[in-house]
Every structure is written in structure tokens, then in C-alpha cells.
Amino acid sequence: MWTFLRRRIISSAIPLIVVIVGVFALARLTGNPASLYLPLNATEQMREDFTARNGFDDPLLVQMANYFGGVLRLDFGVSLRTGEPAGEMVLRAFPATLQLAGVTMLLAVVLAVIVGSWAALKPNGIVDRISSFASMAAASIPDFWLAIMGIWVFAITLGWVPTSGVSSPTSWLLPIAVLLMRPFGVLVQIVRGAMVTSLSEPYIKLARSKGASEVRVVSRHALRNAAAPALTVAGDLAVGLINGAVVVESIFGWPGIGKLMIDSILQRDFAVLQAAVLLTAISIFALNILIDLGYAMLDARVRPTTRARKRRVTPAAAQERKLNVQPTR
């Protein structure tokens, strides 16, 4: 278990470094911050001072080395915009994104499990057809279009919810509804497919032969087996939510990490952008590790070392296992 975690964390380090290098280089392609932060009539001397003060005049490799040195000391630089430490700004924005993504994902999983399982009970039945159409539509609608339409209908025309911000509890409704569509639509299809498969497995007949009720058969025997594929896709979708937050957070003025990222790009606030991308990447790696652990919880066959097996190694059991090396007689 710990070996597994350690190995995963070490193997995550290399892609993280690649991400930082990539963002570092790409950010600098957006232009010189000096032309944004200094007045239009700034003298050449003022520009050089600004550039030198922020270390932008060093060769790119030196800048990068300095940055990595900082990162190792958990110093992520200072925001050009506000003068605050970039790390603090990012950490302050992150919870808003996590809350939004967390609530959305929870809703998506719960709803998809209900709708997907229901559809799978009767393949090609009326529920299956409706849910298949609805989920396909939900997964295909572009979020920015839906967000704008949502604001137009529910915020402007009907006035039920605020157009943006986090001023009232109702301001959660539109962002969640928009973010929910894709994960819900995709997950319904995955859950349905996995449930159709597991409901036709022999162990379902075995459960029925014991007199298990339909609810028990579906919830205990089929769903637990369908959970693994759903978990994989849910993980991917959760990653998509954290990334996709960029669009939805910008449209709804949600003070999360996505909006912070967009603002930082527009303002050429490199330190904040790098810190935001780094944090997003780390959270994605963490999510993947969680998914792997979730797998192990769901299915004993993928556990690195099972407790059950360890406990069995009593002398008698070891003896018995030796006997069992040949196909059991």
C-alpha cells in the first residue's frame, strides 16, 4: 500500500516538471508584461527597470532555474498585479473551484447511477430510449453556449437567479447546472453500459437463486461490479471539471482557480498563472491516485497486497497452500 503510494508520487513528479516547463515557456510567448503594466508613454529606461526588477531580462533557462529553486522552497513568486505572493492567491481561489466541482460531481454520479441503472434494467425499453437520447444531448451541448443561454433565460428574462458572482445561494444553481451536463450525460451512458453487462453475468443469476430481491440484485451485486468502469470515467470527468472551470467560472464570475488563470493570462501575471497550473496539475495527480485506491477498495483482484492473503499465512495455511499448488484435488 505505502510502496504503491510512494511509487505513484515519484512517477508523478516527471510529468509535473514537464507541465511547469511547458507553462513557463508558453506564458512568455504572450508578450512582455512591461508593455501592459507601464503607461503607454513609459521611457525605455522605465521598461528596462521593470524588466530587470522582475527578472525578465535573464536568459530563459536562468529564469526557469530560479523558478524551480523557488518552487522547491514553496516560493511561487509574487503577483505582478497585486504584489501578493502567487501561492497565497492560488490557494485562496482553489476552494471555490473545488466546492463547485465537488458538488457537481457528486450530483452527476448520484443522478447518473440512478438513471443509468434504471435504463439498464430493460435494455431498449422506453426508459432506456429516453435516457439515451437525453444523456447524449446533455453530453454534447457546449458548456459556454449553455451558460450564456442559461443567463439569458433564467437570470435576465425570468430574473430567478443572479447573472454572476457568489452573492446568494441561488447563484450556485446556474454554474452547477451547466457544469453538470457533460459529466451526467457521459456517466449515464457508462453506468448503463456497465450495468447491462454486469446484469447479464452469471453471478446475478446466482444471487437470484438465493432469493435476493430485485433491489438487492441491482444495488449489491450489479452496481458494485459496474462501479469500476464508472469510476475510471468519473475520474476523467472530474479532471475535466477542474479544467473546464476556466470557461464556466469566467462566464459566471466565479472566484475560482479557472477565473484566476484566465485573468493571469490576460494580465501576463506569469507567477500566478504558473502557480495555478501547478496546483491544478497536482490536484489531477492526486485525483488519479484516489481513483486507483478506489479501485482497490471496490475489487480485491486489483489490490496490491490483500490483507486476507497475509492473514492466511499461518503454518497450517502455508502447508495447505503448498498442497494447493497443484490444481486442487
Added chain:
Amino acid sequence: MSTITQTVSESTVRAENKLVLDVDGLVVEIRTPKGTLRAVNDVSFQAFSGRTIALLGESGCGKSMTAKAIAGLLDPVADVAGGEVRLNGTDLARLKPKERRKFAGPELGIVFQDALTALNPVYTVGTQLGEAFRIHHGLSAKAAKVKAVELMRRVGIPEPESRVDSYPHQFSGGMRQRVLIAMAVALNPRLLIADEPTTALDVTVQAQIMALLRDLRTETHMAVVLITHDLALVAEEADTVAVMYAGKVVETGPVREVFARPHHPYTRGLLDSVPANIGRGEDLKSIAGSPPELHNIPVGCVYQSRCPLVQDICRAVSPPLEPAGDDRAVACHFSKELDNV
């Protein structure tokens, strides 16, 4: 007083050779894009306590479908379209699913063919063994686990206390089949259906599993319906046999007599094909042709296309299953002539 009556009635029911299962005119239909097929066509047989009846036939003859129909485990596309399945007098085919579930376990157990896939991979063996007690007796998880250990000991699984927490993939094929049998007999059912219980196992394990089933039958006086295509297995394990062909029972009777002197040309053909009955150096025999497809069953006898005795009447009239002396019955117009061929 009441205890005495109970004990008496219990012992009467559990005595040897009482009628437990009475299948009468069972018809199972499958809905397919090509139309409705009759997979089981007017099948009747009886199972008695402490006895084994074998349903014998080749793949697709409807024997497994019959088993599933009795157990109420037909796939959604298949339906019981007629006939009765009386278990101790109750017609199971007429029960609502909820009522029927009360029989699954306490009255009727089924052992499935493929021990490798029939167990749920994500639960421990103990959890799955204890499930019947949780469903029917409302036991707690802890109490059900104690029962599971008992069951594992009963079917001869070594070290049950530690293996109860193992998962199916940590068991060998033979051990998994023992687990499946333990599940089927957990609540001491009166009827056990064994659907090709040893097909997936190698020969030595097969013998052990059949011995286990025999012991359990003796111990609990349950009636056993053995579904198989294995003539040797039928000869060793069963008291009576019902030979099935294309969804019909073509011959039934005590195994010894049916095998010694078959009345139906199909039974005769099967027995002639057994390699042990063929002399050294002779060619292996087989029945020419193949069974009719279910959507294309001919008028008249189902066996007409492969029968050496076929006459015009066979192509026109389907022979009914008629008594042929000594508890035997056969569905053939020319069963009397068979001995002279």
C-alpha cells in the same frame, strides 16, 4: 403435541422416495427477431426425495432451459408459456416473483455450470455464502459468517475460518464449485438442481464433486435433478433418466433399464456412440446429421431427419410419450421394432 406432529410431518416429507417436483407439460418459449421459438416443448418428469433424475441431452436440447424455468431464472427473452412446475404441491410457474423468491433457497437450490464466473468477484466467499441466511432468516452479518464457516466445513473446504474472508479468485476451480454447492444447499432445500455441475472441472475433481453431491443427498434426502450431456455420469449418479431431444423428452425410465435396452432410436444412437461400447480397432460411431434448428422444427417426430427407422407416419404425426412398461415411457412410433434392428 404440536412438536410431535411437526416432527412426524417433517420426517414424512423428508423420507425417501416422496414426490418433490412434478413438472407437467412444461413449455418454454424464447422471443427472437426470427419469431417465437419453443425451446422446451411439453416436458414432463418427476423428482423424488433422496433420488436423482438426470436430464440428458446434447447442447441446445432444452435441458438447461428446463432447469432455469423450474428455478425461475429464465432470461428476460424467455417465458414459461404453459404447463406446471409443482414443488411440494405449489405451482411455481403461477407464483408472483415476490412469492417465488421465498422458495429460492429454502425449497429449491441450484448449482450452476461455470464455477469460474458464477461467483461475484467483488465479495468475499463468506459474504456470498452467508447471503441466503441474511435474506431468508434475517441474520446479522456476523451470524451469517458463522453459518458460512459451517457450510464451508460441510462441503469439505479446508481451513474454513481463514478462507471465509478470501475472494473467489483466490480459490481453485474445484473449491469454487464446492462453494457453489454449499450456497445451493445452505438452507437445506428439498430440491437441488445441478446444471452441468462438473463440466468445467477436470476428471478427478469431477469425481470428488459428484461424491459430495451424493453425500449431501443422502444426508438431507433432497431430490436432485442432474442436467448433463455425460452418459457415464448419468449411469453412475442417477436413478432415473429423461432423454431430451429438440425440446422434448423422447424417453424416460430407470437408468439401468433405459441404458440396457433403449426404446428410442435416439437413446440407442447415443449409447452406440460411447467409445467404451465400441470394440478395439472399430471406427467410432456417431449419429448422422444434426438436431433440427428450433425455428425449423419439422411436422411429426422431432427425430425424423436422423432416424434409421423413419416411416411416413413419423413425418406426419408426432409420437406422444407413452408408457412402455416398468416405469418407462417412450415417444416413438416404432419403439417395439427397435430391438429387431
